[in-house]
Every structure is written in structure tokens, then in C-alpha cells.
Amino acid sequence: MKKTFYSNGKLLITGEYLVLDGAKALALPTKFGQNLIIEENNNQEIKWKSFDADGSVWFEETILFSEIISNVPFEKESVKNTLITILREAYQMNPNVISNSEGLIVSTQLTFPKKWGLGTSSTLINNIAQWFDIDAFTLLKNSFGGSGYDIACAHNNGPILYHLEQGKPIVEKTNFNPTFTENIFFVYLNQKQNSKNAIASYKEKRNDLEASKKIINQLTQSILNAKDENTFAEALEKHEKEMSSVLQTKTVKESLFPDFDGTIKSLGAWGGDFIMAVSKENPRAYFQSKGYKTILEYGDMIL
Structure with missing residues (x-):
């Protein structure tokens, strides 16, 4: 059977x-x-x-x-x-x-x-x-x-x-159903990140994380509660800045997309897999011009 x-x-x-x-x-x-x-x-x-x-x-x-x-x-x-x-x-x-x-x-x-x-x-x-x-x-x-x-x-x-x-x-x-999902996109960075290696690298760098954990917990709640795109994007940017400090690594926007008109958030292991882009205009042409062809809308990706 x-x-x-x-x-x-x-x-x-x-x-x-x-x-x-x-x-x-x-x-x-x-x-x-x-x-x-x-x-x-x-x-x-x-x-x-x-x-x-x-x-x-x-x-x-x-x-x-x-x-x-x-x-x-x-x-x-x-x-x-x-x-x-x-x-x-x-x-x-x-x-x-x-x-x-x-x-x-x-x-x-x-x-x-x-x-x-x-x-x-x-x-x-x-x-x-x-x-x-x-x-x-x-x-x-x-x-x-x-x-x-x-x-x-x-x-x-x-x-x-x-x-x-x-x-x-x-x-x-939990409930997470932003009213502005038409402004959220997921972009594949053309390389798969090895999560085991990324975790090992993180463990080498981490110091006392209590303050950072408290900040990230607060930002997670802010992102969850965001009622509009601007509040959502602002919390994402603060999250990126905090994790950049923890990992002693540039954010993906600083590294790859400094001229992007919008917000970019790393997802999971930094440096590979998908990023989340928040933009008032459809950013497909921008990312395609940079060589990133796999761009999914929120509704096509999230269950």
C-alpha cells in the first residue's frame, strides 16, 4: 500500500x-x-x-x-x-x-x-x-x-x-496578513547558502546577545503589528541594522543593492537564498537588470 x-x-x-x-x-x-x-x-x-x-x-x-x-x-x-x-x-x-x-x-x-x-x-x-x-x-x-x-x-x-x-x-x-502584500516581493540571490556553515560562522562571532535578543524580539512584534508599509519597512531596516552589528557583516542592501529605492531584508542565512524586498513600485525590472531573474510576489510564495 x-x-x-x-x-x-x-x-x-x-x-x-x-x-x-x-x-x-x-x-x-x-x-x-x-x-x-x-x-x-x-x-x-x-x-x-x-x-x-x-x-x-x-x-x-x-x-x-x-x-x-x-x-x-x-x-x-x-x-x-x-x-x-x-x-x-x-x-x-x-x-x-x-x-x-x-x-x-x-x-x-x-x-x-x-x-x-x-x-x-x-x-x-x-x-x-x-x-x-x-x-x-x-x-x-x-x-x-x-x-x-x-x-x-x-x-x-x-x-x-x-x-x-x-x-x-x-x-x-499568529496572525500576519499585511494589507500591503502587493508591495512585498521575494528575490532569489542566485546562490544557495549552506545553513550549517552559516550557523558555525555565527557561533564564532557571537558575544553577549541578551541586548540584541531583546531588540529583535521587540522588532519582531513591531513587524507583526505593522498596519502600513512605512511602519513595516522601518522595523525591517532596524532589524537589518541590528543583525549587521551582531554578525559584523554589511547588510545585503549595502553589499548588493545600495541604489534600491525601498527596503531589503535578508531571510535566514545571510548571503544566499531569498531576500524580501518592500517597494512602492514593482521592482522586477530593477532586480532583473542586476541579474536576479527569480522574483516572486507575496501571494505566489506564502501559504
């Missing part, structure tokens, strides 16, 4: 990096995500195939059940070894899925291009957690690591406020 699971992609609007240290973040699930399809097979193995949004296969491997059950550590990182690590942790939490099976055919299908960075890993982890009937946050913590806001987006269909309290995820459903 075929089983199908689905998880939403994500965008982190506020609290990037500092969410790892307890700051409150506003996160939005996207209309894009990933499917996981399970079918029974044989030979005590998983035939795994992962499809990108265009239908091309980006990963294909056969994984033996014995590789999942084993505790032998891996000598090098690879997509296959990362996947086995996740499956090992899932198996430890619920052995029945593997123990009660003769073999499996598994396929994943992204509905967004993998390079966009909307949550290839988080949607996979959440889907595997659904498949194994285990807690997705625990699976993330034991395998891939991270704050977990992306896991919260994966199984929520609306805006959330997210923070860690003594290491435990706190998810609050």
Missing part, C-alpha cells in the same frame, strides 16, 4: 541566527514543499530516489536495512550518509517501520527548485518523522541540528512565532 506525506517549505522573516539563542522569530510556511512516497518492496533494502521540481533526479541510492540498523560511524560526509544518519535516528525512535518491512521503495518530490533553499532538509525530516510516527523536533535535534523553526513551518499552514525555551521549541500560531 502506497503512503504519501507532505511538508511545507519555510521563510524566516525575523530572528535569523538569534533564534538559536532563544530570540522570538516570525516564520512563514510557503506554498512550496516536498512530498515523500512510500511503497513496499523486498530484499531488506530501500530503493531511494529524489526528484527536483523539474522532474530531474538529483539523488538515487539503494540503502540496506543493515546500514540503517548499524551504529558504525561514517568516515566522510555525503548525501547518502546524511540520509542514513536521519534514518538511523528515526529507527532508534521507532524500530517497527524497518523491522516490520521486507523492503521499501521511497521517492521524494520537491515542488520548488532545490537550489532555492526553502527547506529541502527540513521538509525531508518532517516527512520522515510522519512516516515513522515520531516527534520531528527530536529527530532534527538528534540528526541534522538547528533551531527547529523550519520543522514548525513544515507542519503548520499559517504564520508562526517560534522560539526555544530551555532548548524546547515553543510554537505560537
Whole structure:
């Protein structure tokens, strides 16, 4: 019998990096995500195939059940070894899925291009957690690591406020439906940021963050409560300035778009993936002239 699971992609609007240290973040699930399809097979193995949004296969491997059950550590990182690590942790939490099976055919299908960075890993982890009937946050913590806001987006269909309290995820459903969404755009920066590397770099730079966390928490609330475009944009700019100070890095507007007539906010790991642009005029021509062709309107991106 075929089983199908689905998880939403994500965008982190506020609290990037500092969410790892307890700051409150506003996160939005996207209309894009990933499917996981399970079918029974044989030979005590998983035939795994992962499809990108265009239908091309980006990963294909056969994984033996014995590789999942084993505790032998891996000598090098690879997509296959990362996947086995996740499956090992899932198996430890619920052995029945593997123990009660003769073999499996598994396929994943992204509905967004993998390079966009909307949550290839988080949607996979959440889907595997659904498949194994285990807690997705625990699976993330034991395998891939991270704050977990992306896991919260994966199984929520609306805006959330997210923070860690003594290491435990706190998810609050919230209302975020600006009346000025026609002025909000998402632009892909033509490069996918490695979130693990970005987090490692942040950890090297961070000092005492209590003051910054308080400022970011206040700005998150201001962004959430903004009733007009100007108030919204002003809070975003203050957020960028504060994170620029924390990361000791120029804002993306300073680095790439100093002549842009509007506000630009980094989303998630700075330097890659998507930015959010707020502009009174449609900025498509501006970004295209700079070589950035992937520009999505708010309603096309956000669930």
C-alpha cells in the first residue's frame, strides 16, 4: 500500500541566527514543499530516489536495512550518509517501520527548485518523522541540528512565532496578513547558502546577545503589528541594522543593492537564498537588470 506525506517549505522573516539563542522569530510556511512516497518492496533494502521540481533526479541510492540498523560511524560526509544518519535516528525512535518491512521503495518530490533553499532538509525530516510516527523536533535535534523553526513551518499552514525555551521549541500560531502584500516581493540571490556553515560562522562571532535578543524580539512584534508599509519597512531596516552589528557583516542592501529605492531584508542565512524586498513600485525590472531573474510576489510564495 502506497503512503504519501507532505511538508511545507519555510521563510524566516525575523530572528535569523538569534533564534538559536532563544530570540522570538516570525516564520512563514510557503506554498512550496516536498512530498515523500512510500511503497513496499523486498530484499531488506530501500530503493531511494529524489526528484527536483523539474522532474530531474538529483539523488538515487539503494540503502540496506543493515546500514540503517548499524551504529558504525561514517568516515566522510555525503548525501547518502546524511540520509542514513536521519534514518538511523528515526529507527532508534521507532524500530517497527524497518523491522516490520521486507523492503521499501521511497521517492521524494520537491515542488520548488532545490537550489532555492526553502527547506529541502527540513521538509525531508518532517516527512520522515510522519512516516515513522515520531516527534520531528527530536529527530532534527538528534540528526541534522538547528533551531527547529523550519520543522514548525513544515507542519503548520499559517504564520508562526517560534522560539526555544530551555532548548524546547515553543510554537505560537499568529496572525500576519499585511494589507500591503502587493508591495512585498521575494528575490532569489542566485546562490544557495549552506545553513550549517552559516550557523558555525555565527557561533564564532557571537558575544553577549541578551541586548540584541531583546531588540529583535521587540522588532519582531513591531513587524507583526505593522498596519502600513512605512511602519513595516522601518522595523525591517532596524532589524537589518541590528543583525549587521551582531554578525559584523554589511547588510545585503549595502553589499548588493545600495541604489534600491525601498527596503531589503535578508531571510535566514545571510548571503544566499531569498531576500524580501518592500517597494512602492514593482521592482522586477530593477532586480532583473542586476541579474536576479527569480522574483516572486507575496501571494505566489506564502501559504
